[in-house]
Amino acid sequence: MEISARARFAPSPTGRMHLGSARTALYDFLLAQKTKGQFILRIEDTDQKRTLEGAEQELKDGLRWLGLQWDEGPDVGGDFGPYRQTERKDIYLQYARKLVELDSAFYCFCTPEKLKKVRDQQIENKENTHYDGTCRNISIAEADRRIADGETHVIRFKTPNEGQTRVVDQMRGEMTFDNKTLDDIILVKSDGFALYHLAAVVDDHLMKITHVFRGSEWLPTFPLHALIHRAFGWKEPVWVHLSVFLKPSGKGKMSKREQADFIKDGKSIFIKDLRDLGYLPEAVINWISLMGWSYDSHSEFFTMDDLIDKFSLDKLNASPAAINFTKLDHFNGLHIRNLTIQDLSHRLVPFFEAKGYKPDPSIMEKITPIIQERLVTLDESVGLAGFFFEENVAPDVQELIPNKMSAGEAYAVANDILMVLESANTVAHEVLEPQMRELVEKLNLKPGQVFGILRVAVTGSIVSPPLFESMEIIGKEKVLERMKNAIKILGQMISK
Numbered sequence: 001m002e003i004s005a006r007a008r009f010a011p012s013p014t015g016r017m018h019l020g021s022a023r024t025a026l027y028d029f030l031l032a033q034k035t036k037g038q039f040i041l042r043i044e045d046t047d048q049k050r051t052l053e054g055a056e057q058e059l060k061d062g063l064r065w066l067g068l069q070w071d072e073g074p075d076v077g078g079d080f081g082p083y084r085q086t087e088r089k090d091i092y093l094q095y096a097r098k099l100v101e102l103d104s105a106f107y108c109f110c111t112p113e114k115l116k117k118v119r120d121q122q123i124e125n126k127e128n129t130h131y132d133g134t135c136r137n138i139s140i141a142e143a144d145r146r147i148a149d150g151e152t153h154v155i156r157f158k159t160p161n162e163g164q165t166r167v168v169d170q171m172r173g174e175m176t177f178d179n180k181t182l183d184d185i186i187l188v189k190s191d192g193f194a195l196y197h198l199a200a201v202v203d204d205h206l207m208k209i210t211h212v213f214r215g216s217e218w219l220p221t222f223p224l225h226a227l228i229h230r231a232f233g234w235k236e237p238v239w240v241h242l243s244v245f246l247k248p249s250g251k252g253k254m255s256k257r258e259q260a261d262f263i264k265d266g267k268s269i270f271i272k273d274l275r276d277l278g279y280l281p282e283a284v285i286n287w288i289s290l291m292g293w294s295y296d297s298h299s300e301f302f303t304m305d306d307l308i309d310k311f312s313l314d315k316l317n318a319s320p321a322a323i324n325f326t327k328l329d330h331f332n333g334l335h336i337r338n339l340t341i342q343d344l345s346h347r348l349v350p351f352f353e354a355k356g357y358k359p360d361p362s363i364m365e366k367i368t369p370i371i372q373e374r375l376v377t378l379d380e381s382v383g384l385a386g387f388f389f390e391e392n393v394a395p396d397v398q399e400l401i402p403n404k405m406s407a408g409e410a411y412a413v414a415n416d417i418l419m420v421l422e423s424a425n426t427v428a429h430e431v432l433e434p435q436m437r438e439l440v441e442k443l444n445l446k447p448g449q450v451f452g453i454l455r456v457a458v459t460g461s462i463v464s465p466p467l468f469e470s471m472e473i474i475g476k477e478k479v480l481e482r483m484k485n486a487i488k489i490l491g492q493m494i495s496k
């Protein structure tokens with residue numbers, strides 16, 4: 001039996017919630033659920049200059065929409081709060097001081113000008129730029145005096161100068177870094193705010209985090225984070241640096257510009273956009289679950305319950321995942337068909353409302369079964385079924401005239417159709433369809449020609465959900481009205 005995991009999702013509210021953050025949160029959530037542990041949301045907002053207005057809200061909305069409700073964190077509280085790093089400033093200062101006392105950190109009084117000079121010199125010497133160690137050996141007593149005198153300072157980690165640091169990533173295995181390649185990173189800035197490196201390690205310890213999933217962009221500072229844990233004598237969490245996402249072509253990572261540009265093609269890597277585009281959270285979850293994890297070589301349809309049941313760390317993989325929107329469409333279709341009529345019907349309503357329709361719920365439930373099979377996104381349903389809620393439709397005259405028919409012939413057929421409709425005592429599809437097929441035979445035409453006129457007349461479009469089922473939902477009165485309107489349009493065409 002695995003231990004109960006405490007897994008945290010620790011986003012910085014500096015940008016929009018995208019697939020990468022959603023995947024990290026999903027794996028945290030799955031592990032916590034699977035092991036009956038806790039999923040913790042921690043807002044890492046120490047870099048206040050980069051904090052983006054509304055980003056925290058978008059993150060929380062995104063998590064909730066995806067079904068990733070956190071057990072501890074902002075809004076819900078918990079025993080290890082506060083869960084927003086700007087509210088923990090004093091805790092970090094206290095631990096930074098402790099590190100200085102442990103001789104694993106030092107106060108640094110180097111001015112920006114001096115640091116720049118050192119840097120320029122290193123660049124000139126073709127060395128890797130790094131802190132040159134000037135303040136490493138200033139005693140605490142001297143540092144305290146200078147601080148009391150008001151001298152500006154930061155606190156830096158005292159990285160060992162020699163030897164190597166071995167770290168273990170659960171998925172990637174052991175990695176070794178030469179300590180001389182590691183910089184004395186800043187832990188606390190001159191304004192007294194801790195940087196992410198210190199804050200995250202202190203919080204992971206105090207919040208009793210057992211597993212850290214994060215993006216592989218954190219691999220370069222991985223040894224430093226491990227060293228900070230070790231300097232305090234703390235047990236490290238299990239680390240997993242997840243694979244990177246590549247462009248759909250599989251060639252390289254996406255630029256910010258490319259990320260933003262997807263929306264032009266009705267695609268996006270941002271969670272809120274995917275929601276607005278009509279993707280189901282179930283499909284997005286299924287899709288991203290497989291971008292760094294797999295159950296076996298063939299299974300691909302997973303609900304959240306399946307994932308909780310099947311998720312395990314040993315099936316994670318480090319190979320970069322190309323973003324495949326075709327796959328997302330595929331999963332969306334599968335999950336749309338997996339919904340009950342009632343559920344799907346409820347989810348369609350907001351898309352109709354967004355386009356100005358006021359969909360009657362009982363009609364919506366009748367429409368849903370006839371469009372469920374063909375939907376790729378929820379959003380498409382409006383184009384496909386908006387005509388149900390229109391008072392009138394506006395058929396294009398050219399579309400009312402089937403191939404190989406003149407306007408006059410179409411006009412005559414339309415009148416024949418109207419006669420059948422008028423004499424029918426019901427528009428129930430199982431009654432009306434045979435009657436229309438009889439008409440097709442009588443006129444010696446192709447079903448597509450007669451049904452084509454009828455479809456365009458009633459739905460306003462050459463593509464629609466199944467025609468006879470649709471007419472049944474629209475009702476006889478409106479069907480007749482629309483047919484008469486189509487005849488009028490064809491009549492005007494002829495008299496021109």
Ligand code: GLU
Nearest residue numbers: 010011012044200213214
């Ligand atoms: N705040 C960091 C980020 O948003 C978190 C990295 C981590 O999980 O340690 O990328």
